[in-house]
Structures are given as structure tokens and as C-alpha cells.
Amino acid sequence: xxxxxxxxxxxxxxxxxxxxxxxxxxxxxxxxxxxxxxxxxxxxxxxxxxxxxxxxxxxxxxxxxxxxxxxxxxxxxxxxxxxxxxxxxxxxxxxxxxxxxxxxxxxxxxxxxxxxxxxxxxxxxxxxxxxxxxxxxxxxxxxxxxxxxxxxxxxxxxxxxxxxxxxxxxxxxxxxxxxxxxxxxxxxxxxxxxxxxxxxxxxxxxxxxxxxxxxxxxxxxxxxxxxxxxxxxxxxxxxxxxxxxxxxxxxxxxxxxxxxxxxxxxxxxxxxxxxxxxxxxxxxxxxxxxxxxxxxxxxxxxxxxxxxxxxxxxxxxxxxxxxxxxxxxxxxxxxxx
Amino acid sequence: xxxxxxxxxxxxxxxxxxxxxxxxxxxxxxxxxxxxxxxxxxxxxxxxxxxxxxxxxxxxxxxxxxxxxxxxxxxxxxxxxxxxxxxxxxxxxxxxxxxxxxxxxxxxxxxxxxxxxxxxxxxxxxxxxxxxxxxxxxxxxxxxxxxxxxxxxxxxxxxxxxxxxxxxxxxxxxxxxxxxxxxxxxxxxxxxxxxxxxxxxxxxxxxxxxxxxxxxxxxxxxxxxxxxxxxxxxxxxxxxxxxxxxxxxxxxxxxxxxxxxxxxxxxxxxxxxxxxxxxxxxxxxxxxxxxxxxxxxxxxxxxxxxxxxxxxxxxxxxxxxxxxxxxxxxxxxxxxxxxxxxxxxxxxxxxxxxxxxxxxxxxxxxxxxxxxxxxxxxxxxxxxxxxxxxxxxxxxxxxxxxxxxxxxxxxxxxxxxxxxxxxxxxxxxxxxxxxxxxxxxxxxxxxxxxxxxxxxxxxxxxxxxxxxxxxxxxxxxxxxxxxxxxxx
Numbered sequence: 023x024x025x026x027x028x029x030x031x032x033x034x035x036x037x038x039x040x041x042x043x044x045x046x047x048x049x050x051x052x053x054x055x056x057x058x059x060x061x062x063x064x065x066x067x068x069x070x071x072x073x074x075x076x077x078x079x080x081x082x083x084x085x086x087x088x089x090x091x092x093x094x095x096x097x098x099x100x101x102x103x104x105x106x107x108x109x110x111x112x113x114x115x116x117x118x119x120x121x122x123x124x125x126x127x128x129x130x131x132x133x134x135x136x137x138x139x140x141x142x143x144x145x146x147x148x149x150x151x152x153x154x155x156x157x158x159x160x161x162x163x164x165x166x167x168x169x170x171x172x173x174x175x176x177x178x179x180x181x182x183x184x185x186x187x188x189x190x191x192x193x194x195x196x197x198x199x200x201x202x203x204x205x206x207x208x209x210x211x212x213x214x215x216x217x218x219x220x221x222x223x224x225x226x227x228x229x230x231x232x233x234x235x236x237x238x239x240x241x242x243x244x245x246x247x248x249x250x251x252x253x254x255x256x257x258x259x260x261x262x263x264x265x266x267x268x269x270x271x272x273x274x275x276x277x278x279x280x281x282x283x284x285x286x287x288x289x290x291x292x293x294x295x296x297x298x299x300x301x302x303x304x305x306x307x308x309x310x311x312x313x314x315x316x317x318x319x320x321x322x323x324x325x326x327x328x329x330x331x332x333x334x335x336x337x338x339x340x341x342x343x344x345x346x347x348x349x350x351x352x353x354x355x356x357x358x359x
Numbered sequence: 360x361x362x363x364x365x366x367x368x369x370x371x372x373x374x375x376x377x378x379x380x381x382x383x384x385x386x387x388x389x390x391x392x393x394x395x396x397x398x399x400x401x402x403x404x405x406x407x408x409x410x411x412x413x414x415x416x417x418x419x420x421x422x423x424x425x426x427x428x429x430x431x432x433x434x435x436x437x438x439x440x441x442x443x444x445x446x447x448x449x450x451x452x453x454x455x456x457x458x459x460x461x462x463x464x465x466x467x468x469x470x471x472x473x474x475x476x477x478x479x480x481x482x483x484x485x486x487x488x489x490x491x492x493x494x495x496x497x498x499x500x501x502x503x504x505x506x507x508x509x510x511x512x513x514x515x516x517x518x519x520x521x522x523x524x525x526x527x528x529x530x531x532x533x534x535x536x537x538x539x540x541x542x543x544x545x546x547x548x549x550x551x552x553x554x555x556x557x558x559x560x561x562x563x564x565x566x567x568x569x570x571x572x573x574x575x576x577x578x579x580x581x582x583x584x585x586x587x588x589x590x591x592x593x594x595x596x597x598x599x600x601x602x603x604x605x606x607x608x609x610x611x612x613x614x615x616x617x618x619x620x621x622x623x624x625x626x627x628x629x630x631x632x633x634x635x636x637x638x639x640x641x642x643x644x645x646x647x648x649x650x651x652x653x654x655x656x657x658x659x660x661x662x663x664x665x666x667x668x669x670x671x672x673x674x675x676x677x678x679x680x681x682x683x684x685x686x687x688x689x690x691x692x693x694x695x696x697x698x699x700x701x702x703x704x705x706x707x708x709x710x711x712x713x714x715x716x717x718x719x720x721x722x723x724x725x726x727x728x729x730x731x732x733x734x735x736x737x738x739x740x741x742x743x744x745x746x747x748x749x750x751x752x753x754x755x756x757x758x759x760x761x762x763x764x765x766x767x768x769x770x771x772x773x774x775x776x777x778x779x780x781x782x783x784x785x786x787x788x789x790x791x792x793x794x795x796x797x798x799x800x801x802x803x804x805x806x807x808x809x810x811x812x813x814x815x816x817x818x819x820x821x822x823x824x825x826x827x828x829x830x831x832x833x834x835x836x837x838x839x840x841x842x843x844x845x846x847x
Contacts, residue, residue, distance in 0.1 A: 045398060049421020049522040056521055058508060103396060132418040135403040144399035148637075149630045152401055152766045153753065155637065156627040156646075163397075167633040171380030171388050172362055174633040177395050200421060200522050249760070251410045251439060251529045254729055277520075284519035284526055285534040289414055291523075330759055334407040338415075 037093030039068035044106035046099030049200040050124040056203035092117040100126040104178040114190035125199035127186040130342020137348030185343040195224040199291035231270030235279035243314035247328025272305040302336035385793025390783035394636035413527040425458040426745035432527030434752040437739025439529035439732035446725030447531035452600040453717035459710040461510025531729030548715040555708040576697040580788040584609040586658035589665030596673040611692040619742030660748030660773035662702040667692040674712035736760040745770035781806040
């Protein structure tokens with residue numbers, strides 16, 4: 023054994039913590055490191071058995087643990103290939119508490135927009151259509167390739183990006199892209215204290231970004247939506263009332279309304295509040311409520327003119343986890359995968 | 360034929376996998392670095408409004424979202440045909456310099472540096488940031504943590520968030536800075552310059568003062584003679600934010616110099632069936648396989664490449680270090696991969712000096728930090744130097760600014776072929792007649808790590824420790840020997 027894990031074992035009865043990434047960007051880990059010197063408190067409270075970003079975490083060692091041996095697993099990233107699916111299943115089995123950590127695991131995040139397409143279309147684009155690709159032989163990555171020296175293997179790429187709870191049973195969710203460091207620290211403290219809410223809870227407040235935003239609201243309705251490049255918004259007044267599609271109205275609080283503070287609209291990375299089944303539908307109805315028009319025709323015109331990409335706007339972070347989940351699948355795709 | 364598999368953790372981890380094949384004599388026949396993931400950003404970003412790209416593409420990599428955010432922002436400047444005012448350009452470059460200093464600090468102290476500071480022969484368990492701390496003392500750890508903390512604090516202050524900023528717009532940025540903020544940025548920048556000087560002194564004392572290390576850096580095992588790529592300013596000095604892309608040959612002479620909008624004439628990408636990650640090469644030279652030399656289109660885009668592709672640094676302390684670098688390593692170009700660590704510290708110095716230079720620029724607190732586009736959007740390319748290589752974003756839109764085509768060539772991807780070659784060469788140096796040296800793991804890992812491979816960009820994992828395990832298999836695929844740096 024390495025001295026690191028050896029020392030941890032010698033420490034004896036500390037609960038085991040695993041931090042894992044699947045299809046993610048690494049931003050969740052950077053945000054965990056953002057708790058700064060408190061990371062030493064985490065090290066004091068837990069035996070870290072897996073965290074690929076800072077230490078060895080051999081899968082074989084995890085496989086050999088008894089089921090339920092890991093007290094808490096913070097799992098970030100969505101599930102987009104066979105390896106990630108295996109790891110989700112393995113860590114679910116080995117962990118008492120599995121937390122879907124961050125937007126990708128929670129609701130699919132921006133990479134979940136890939137569900138507007140399927141594997142074949144993504145491959146065709148990446149390996150053929152993209153302008154710097156030179157591929158006259160139409161080569162595609164294969165799960166098994168015979169080279170002169172032997173056979174090389176790659177994981178299976180699925181048609182559909184799935185959230186963690188579409189793959190395995192999940193106990194808690196920590197929202198955000200990434201979750202802000204103070205919220206991570208709060209969640210860790212709650213875990214250490216054993217002060218956990220009922221299973222299935224999204225750990226965080228149940229107010230909206232608007233509640234944390236200091237901008238002035240005049241309850242003014244909008245006749246026209248503007249794209250961010252079209253106006254320089256007033257720094258004091260509600261961005262939505264200025265015609266920018268700020269998602270704060272339907273987005274869970276937790277970040278401290280950071281984006282509006284730099285004069286940018288909330289893009290919705292913290293996802294929906296409790297009891298909202300579909301963030302996009304909730305945001306659409308919230309937005310509809312500020313439109314200064316009465317009949318559906320006028321409302322439609324205002325939306326289609328000012329919001330040219332409804333799916334990318336209302337489901338920017340939540341498509342994979344939404345009721346829609348993905349575009350209609352063509353025949354011959356890999357089913358639920 | 361025997362196979363040596365090096366999996367970070369195991370094949371199931373998805374962080375890159377190396378397979379080394381031995382021939383019948385037991386020598387290295389070939390080596391493959393496989394990247395097991397693709398996320399398809401280029402496809403699913405089509406149909407989105409172009410102005411969303413700085414936020415969408417930041418999610419390619421949470422380690423260097425600032426690089427994608429700004430490459431995307433520059434691309435949409437061009438898509439919307441709007442030239443940002445001087446304050447906006449300087450704010451972006453200031454933000455980027457702070458990011459670069461922060462990122463290079465992480466790599467040197469936590470990821471790459473331990474090989475040298477603690478020592479390449481030290482037990483693996485000590486070759487990490489904790490080993491560095493125990494060797495050089497807690498006060499250095501404090502300095503490193505402070506540098507990272509200050510950097511992320513300022514990135515959040517300027518760009519809105521410490522990870523995934525929401526700030527870049529076509530024609531500028533969403534908000535400027537106040538005089539009070541400027542003063543804090545300047546103060547922390549001056550402290551960052553001292554930190555950079557301290558880091559270079561540490562490198563001189565620990566690495567350059569040790570003949571064994573210097574010989575290791577210069578050794579043939581770690582040397583590749585390929586083309587080098589980097590962005591330069593109008594004086595051919597290194598620039599991270601803007602300029603022309605310059606490519607020098609293995610002889611150190613300029614081969615190409617081009618505007619990023621013309622990248623397609625110079626760079627092409629090859630597809631191999633055994634990796635999800637493409638292999639860029641110089642189009643006009645052509646793909647000749649995973650080989651060195653002037654006839655091979657393989658190029659590197661790293662801190663070392665940027666120094667090789669330039670005529671110097673634009674700030675005084677960094678320029679002085681640049682001169683010492685080439686004097687010590689025998690003139691241009693410097694080819695040993697491990698010299699990349701030193702080059703990274705010279706870039707750290709430049710980043711901190713440029714940080715203060717921009718923070719004291721009279722324009723930086725200017726009120727005109729945005730210019731609204733007035734023309735119909737069409738097409739544009741945006742390029743920056745990411746810490747790990749030249750980053751290119753290319754978008755085309757319809758008349759409403761809705762994306763119709765997206766092409767991305769990201770930092771680490773540039774180095775996909777050279778990393779494969781470095782791995783193969785390190786393996787060849789250590790595997791003879793079927794005997795796998797215990798040192799293989801360390802040596803391969805060092806070859807790999809010098810590139811600071813961020814498969815967060817290329818795929819998704821951090822440029823972190825690569826916990827390697829080697830499995831030596833016989834022709835039936837049975838594991839006959841297992842070596843791991845984590846097993847005593």
C-alpha cells in the first residue's frame with residue numbers, strides 16, 4: 023500500500039470519503055480546492071479513499087471494499103460512456119451516501135445539450151465535418167482496434183447523456199456549475215455533523231437568485247427581449263426588467279447572485295427549486311409572467327424575436343435531467359443509453 | 360508479443376491509457392496513448408446564439424475556463440465585426456495574466472515541480488505537494504496557497520466567478536473595474552512578481568545546482584526535435600492574449616507566421632480509430648506518422664514551444680531569464696521536454712510583470728469597456744495561448760448570430776502526437792529485452808507531465824497526478840507482472 027493510504031488506514035475508524043468525476047470538466051474539483059485551508063479539516067474528518075485529482079484511487083481497491091464501506095461519495099460529472107456507467111454503479115454499491123455533486127451529475131449541465139443529437143451525428147461532426155479535420159478514409163474511433171501489435175480498446179460512447187440519478191439511486195444533490203466553495207463547505211459540515219436532510223433533498227436554500235440579487239425591481243413588464251450584445255444594461259436595475267433573459271427568477275439561490283454583480287444575466291447553473299419538476303417549463307412560465315402582452319400571438323412574437331434559441335436558453339443546464347431529456351431518437355440508436 | 364498497459368488507476372477510469380507493445384526480442388515495438396472520451400461541444404453548440412459561447416465553452420474545462428472564455432469572446436468579436444475599446448482589451452489581458460500566473464503556479468508546485476524539488480528518484484509517495492512542503496518548508500506552502508488564493512479572488516472580482524466567469528461579450532466585457540479594485544489588483548500583482556522571482560530562485564538552487572538533474576533534462580530520452588508553435592506580438596515577443604501565431608522548425612528558424620483566422624491553411628487534424636482525441640499536425644508539412652524532424656508535421660505547443668517560437672519576452676525580468684535559459688541550454692531551439700518546467704517559470708514571471716503593467720495602465724479603469732456591434736454577424740476565429748497550448752475557436756453563424764458551424768482546437772490536443780512520442784521514447788529507454796525497469800513508471804510519468812496534459816480540455820480530467828500502473832502481459836493477454844508506484 024502507499025504510505026498515504028497506509029497512514030489513513032492506521033488512523034483507523036474515520037469514515038471513508040470518495041470524490042469521483044465522470045463526464046465533467048474538473049471545475050467541481052477546483053471549487054472543492056477553493057475551500058482553501060479547510061481542506062485540512064476535511065482530511066482530519068475523513069479517510070479519503072478515492073480522489074483522482076489529488077491522490078491514487080485504484081478502482082481495484084474500491085472493488086475490494088465491502089458494499090456500503092464508503093460513508094460518503096461526492097460524484098460529479100454526467101454519464102456518457104460505459105466506463106462512467108460502471109463507476110457510477112460501483113460507487114453506488116460501495117457508498118452509504120451518494121451525492122450528485124454539481125450540475126452535470128445533478129441535471130446534465132451544458133454537456134447534456136449533446137442530447138439534441140445522437141452519437142452518429144456527434145461523430146460525423148467531430149471526425150468529418152469540422153473544418154480542420156482531414157479524414158478522407160472516414161475513420162471513426164472504434165471500441166476495439168486491431169493494430170499491428172495487438173488490439174486496443176475504447177469505452178462505448180452512448181447516444182444519450184444521463185444524469186447520475188438516471189443511472190443509479192442518488193441520496194442527495196449539490197447544485198451549481200460548479201457549486202460555490204462556501205456551499206460545499208456547508209454541505210461537508212452537515213455531513214460531518216450527521217445533520218442530513220431527508221433522502222432526495224437538494225442541499226441548499228429554497229429561495230431564488232432574485233432573492234439574493236441587490237438590483238432594483240420596479241415590477242415592470244417587458245415588451246421586448248434583448249440579447250446580451252444588444253444593450254449595455256444599467257448596473258442598478260433588474261436585468262430581466264431591462265429585457266435581458268436573466269434566469270435568476272427561476273434559479274435556486276446559493277451563489278450569492280454573482281453573475282448579475284458583473285452586469286451579466288444569471289444563466290441558471292444552480293437549477294430549479296424544490297418541487298419543480300422541469301426547470302425549463304418553470305423558467306418559461308416565469309418569463310411569460312413578465313411579458314407585457316395579453317394574447318398568445320403577441321407573446322409568441324416577443325419570444326421568437328428576442329429568444330432565438332429556446333431549448334439552449336431554457337434548458338441550458340437541465341436538458342438531460344428534464345422531462346424532455348433528449349431529442350427524438352432515430353431508429354437504430356442505442357436505446358436508453 | 361507482450362503488452363505493457365499503463366492505466367491511470369485502471370482502464371475504467373477514463374483518464375487516458377497507455378499501451379506499450381514489445382516485439383519478440385522484448386524491445387518496444389510501439390506505444391499508444393488513448394483518450395477514452397469525447398463530449399461533442401462542436402456539434403451541440405451549433406444552434407446556440409454565438410454570444411453564449413464564452414459561457415458554454417468554459418465548461419470544456421474547469422481548470423482553464425478563462426482560456427476558453429476569452430478565446431470564445433475574441434471569436435465573437437470577429438463574428439459580430441466589432442473591435443473592443445482599449446480598456447476592454449487591456450482588462451481581458453489583465454484578467455488572463457492573473458489566470459496564467461495562478462495556473463502555472465499550480466502546475467509547478469503541485470504537479471510538475473515535485474519531480475525535481477523532491478527528486479526524480481524519491482519515493483512516489485513523497486513526490487507531491489506535501490513532499491515539496493516537507494523539503495522546503497511550510498512558509499513556501501503558505502506562499503503557494505496565497506498565490507492561488509489571490510489569483511482566484513481577483514478572477515472572481517473581475518470576471519464574476521472563480522470558476523466559469525460570465526464576463527466576455529462581443530466588443531468588450533460586461534463590467535469594468537473601479538480604482539479601489541485596481542489598487543488591490545496592483546498590490547497583489549507586485550507580491551506575485553516577488554513570488555515568481557522566488558520560484559525561479561528555488562528552481563536555480565534545487566534543479567540547476569544539481570548536475571544530475573541538469574543531465575536528466577538534457578538527456579536524449581526526453582528530447583524531441585519537432586516544430587514549435589506559439590503566439591507572438593509585433594516584436595515577436597511571447598504573448599498569451601493576442602498576436603500572430605508563429606511556427607519555428609526543428610532548426611529554430613521561422614517556418615510559418617499567420618493570423619489566427621487563417622489557421623485552417625496551417626493546421627489539420629487526423630483521426631485514429633484507437634483514440635477519441637484527434638491528432639493535429641502542420642498541414643503544409645503533412646502527416647508522416649509519430650516521428651520527429653523537419654519532414655514531419657508534428658508540432659508542440661507548450662511553454663517551451665512558445666519560448667522557442669519567439670524572439671524573447673516583453674517584460675524585463677522575464678527577458679533576463681529567457682536569455683539565461685538559452686545560454687544554459689545551448690541556444691535555440693531548446694528541445695528537451697523537461698526544460699518545459701523552466702520555461703513555465705519564465706512565463707510565470709512574464710505573467711506577473713504583465714499583470715502589474717496592465718494594472719498600472721491609465722486606461723484600465725476607463726469607462727468605455729464595451730462597444731456595441733452594429734454589423735450583421737458572420738464568421739470569426741478567436742485564438743489565445745492556453746497554458747497548455749494554442750487554443751483556437753472558430754464559429755460561423757446565420758444573420759441572427761445563431762451558430763451554424765463550430766470548430767475547436769484546444770491546448771492539450773495540439774500535443775497529442777508529441778505526448779505519444781515522448782511516452783514511446785521513454786519506454787524505449789527503459790525497456791530492453793523484455794526487462795521492464797522499475798524506473799519506467801517515474802520516467803514515463805515525467806515525460807508525460809512536462810506537457811501539463813490537461814485532459815480536462817482534451818477530455819475531462821485534471822492535469823493532476825497520473826497514478827500509473829504497469830501491467831506486463833504475455834501474448835495471451837494474461838498479466839505476468841504488475842508494477843505500481845503506489846505499491847510497496
